[in-house]
Amino acid sequence: MINWKDISELHAISKIEEILHRWFGVEVLYADEHGKIRSKQLDSEYDSENHFMNVQIHLQHGKDYLEGDLEKVNEIFEKTKDSVIKLDTYFPHVKGIAAKIEIGGEFQGSVWAYPFIPEALTAKEIKEIEDKLIEHGANQEDATGAIKHIKHLSAKDKEYLTGLVDLVADEIASFTTEISKRDERIHDLNSELGNKYRYHSMIGKSKKMQAIYNLLDKISASESSVFIQGDNGTGKELVAKAIHYYSPRKNSGFLAVNCSAFNDNLLDSELFGHVKGAFTGAIKDKKGVFEQAHGGTIFLDEIGDTSLAMQVKLLRVLQEGTFLPVGSSTPKKVDVRVITATNRNIKEMMSKSEFREDLYYRINVINVQIPSLRDRGEDIPLLIDYFLQRRCAESGTPTKMISKKCLEKLLDYPWPGNVRELENEIERLVVLAGDDKNIGPELLSGRILDFGGVADRRKTGEPGSNVKTTGNLKDALEELEAYMIKEGLKRCNFNKSKLSRELGISRASLIMKVEKYELEKRNKAVGE
Ligand SMILES: Nc1ncnc2c1ncn2[C@@H]1O[C@H](COP(=O)(O)OP(=O)(O)OP(=O)(O)O)[C@@H](O)[C@H]1O
Ligand SMILES: [Mg+2]
Structure with a gap:
């Protein structure tokens, strides 16, 4: 089911509507599957910028004609397989273009761009439109104004317009599909307790993660040491925490130490503590992490980065449960469960005696191998939703949505930095999206957006070639913009002031765009 209110708030849609207004002078209307108009044109306070539309809706039965035309559109769509149609409307010679919104093969409504007239209309034909308006109650001045402002579209213009209207319909369909998929995923997330999409604070429904959850279930209750292996950012620390919090030790502390963050001496004192006077600056006794974690769990991260001397000390705690604080000769006894982790290749280190x-x-004793994110792609959408929800909740904004195209890009990317990298990317997207509810691919980091040579593919789309009806909205709009300016420059004999007035943009903005698309007169692209 399409949520029409959400659609009208979509940034991508309002952007494209604006373009359609500006370049083709048309209004964009939406009708549901029953032909009921869902856009704002029928609102009593609605005032269209489009002169013809304004005159029409203020006629006594003007809105009925509009609804009649849209009913006709729906009737046609119910019969034809075409996704776009051109329609003769209630007013002679006045045309509209409509695109079908289809979701899961079902007709759900239509997008309609209206009104415009063909380029080659004769004065007599134009008079016929004017007469019709007057016949239905418009005064002469309004009728003349309406005719004067309605755009004459060339065949090429119509081709572009058709492509764009189709694109809007596609956007609506994919947005709606994504919303319903997301709702399903949120439902899955929320019913987390009954299923295994979540394990403590870990998210993942892939077989590989299920296997990990099963293993953790079995080992949490035991006292055995656990060795966790996995690439950077795969969640080694989360696994260690899950083991602790699901174990009988959960009411005592969980202490994590990153062994690579200390030199040998400091690590020694950090882990085992020291006595007063053990070294310069040791002004009083200090308890080490092992002592503080008594009764609980200690997580030694990056264990592969410890020196051989430190490894001997660790071995002693593990074997005998005793250790010596720095500067002391009295061993202390502790009861801790030790969980270790590394992303280094320990076997190779052993072969080199490191x-x-x-x-x-x-x-x-127990080995947990965490798979890389690229080996469990099915977890990516779930993780995205989880991070999106969490991030939006933290910042007090309504939950945003990742567009289908953005999601495709996120799925294509190999995630060398694993879950941490994905988490950071989503946080970045939420910030960049600002007030926008929908997050489009253009906000993605360059390395993700361009992965797989997309940038190269984009470059080959010659401006002025056939309009794109699929692919990136931004690309399609840029291509259209370049085309309109190129044609406009020729028409206005390179008079930029005139063209900027005609296009309804500032002269400065036109000049910027001419540079951007390399449409200067001396440029071959224009003179061809
Ligand atoms: N399965 C997961 N579900 C939710 N968040 C996850 C998951 N795996 C990792 N994360 C998040 O990714 C980030 C990295 O996780 P963590 O620190 O546990 O990884 P790590 O393997 O210890 O990384 P490093 O090797 O860099 O120390 C954390 O913010 C964590 O919350
Ligand atoms: Mg870590």
Whole structure:
């Protein structure tokens, strides 16, 4: 079901409507599957910028003619397989173009661009339109004004317009599809307890993650050491926490130490504490992490980065449950469960004697191997929704939506930085989207947007070639804009002031666009 209110607030849609207004002088109307107009033209306070439309809706039965035309559109769409049709309207020679909105193969409504007239209309034909308006109650001045402002479209213009109207219909269909998919995913997320889409604070429904959850279920209750392996940002720390919080030790502390963040001496004191006077600056006794974690769990991250001397000390705690604080000769006893992790290749380190084999066998009683994100692509949409919801909730904004095209790009990207990289990207998107509810691909980081040579493909789309009806909205609009300016420059004999007035944009903005699309007179593209 299309949510028409949401549609009208979509940035992409309002942008394209604006373009259609400006370049083709048409209004964009939406009708649902019953032919009921869902856009604002029938609102009593609606005042169209389009002169013809304004005159028409203020006629006594003007709105009925509009509704009649849209009913006709729907009747045609119910019969034809075509996705776009050109329509003769209630007023002679006045045309409209409509595109079908189809979701899951079902007709859900239409988008209609109206009104315009063909380029080659004779004065007599134009008079016929004027007469019809007058016949239905318009005064002479309004009728003349309406005719004067209605745009004459060439065959090429119509081709462009057709493509764009179709694009709007596509956007609506994909937006609606995405919303319903997202609702399903949110439903899945919310019923997390009954299923296994979530395990403690880990998200993932892939088989590989299910296997991890099952393993964690079995090992949490045990006392064995756990060794976690996985690339950067795969969630090693989350796994360690889940084990702790689902274990009988959950009411005692969970302490994490990143072994690579300290030099040997500091790590020694951090882990095992020191006694007063052990070294310069040791002004009083200090408890180490092992002592603080007594009864709980200690997580030694980046264990592969410890020195061989430190490895001996760790081995001792693991084997005997005792350690010596720095500067002390009295061993202390602790009861801690040790969980370790690394992203280094420990086997290779052992073969080079950089990691002690006896320590390895001691820490690796249970081994948890976390798969990279690229090996569980089905978790990506779920993670995106989870991060989106979390981020939007944190910043107190309504939950945003990732557009279909944006999602496609996110799925194509190989995520070398794994979940952390994805999390950062989503946070960035939420910030960049500002008040926009819908997040389009143009906001993505360059490396993601351009992955797979998309940038190169975009460059080959010659401006002025056949209009794109699929693909990126931004590309299609830019292509259209370049075409309109190129044609306009020729028509106005390169008089930019005249053209900017005609296009309803400032002269400065026109000049910028001429540069952007390289449409200067000396440029071949124009003189061809
Ligand atoms: N399955 C997941 N569900 C939700 N968030 C996740 C998941 N995996 C990782 N994250 C998030 O990704 C980020 C990185 O996770 P974490 O710090 O646990 O990874 P790591 O493997 O320890 O990384 P590093 O090797 O860089 O230390 C964290 O913000 C974490 O919340
Ligand atoms: Mg980590």
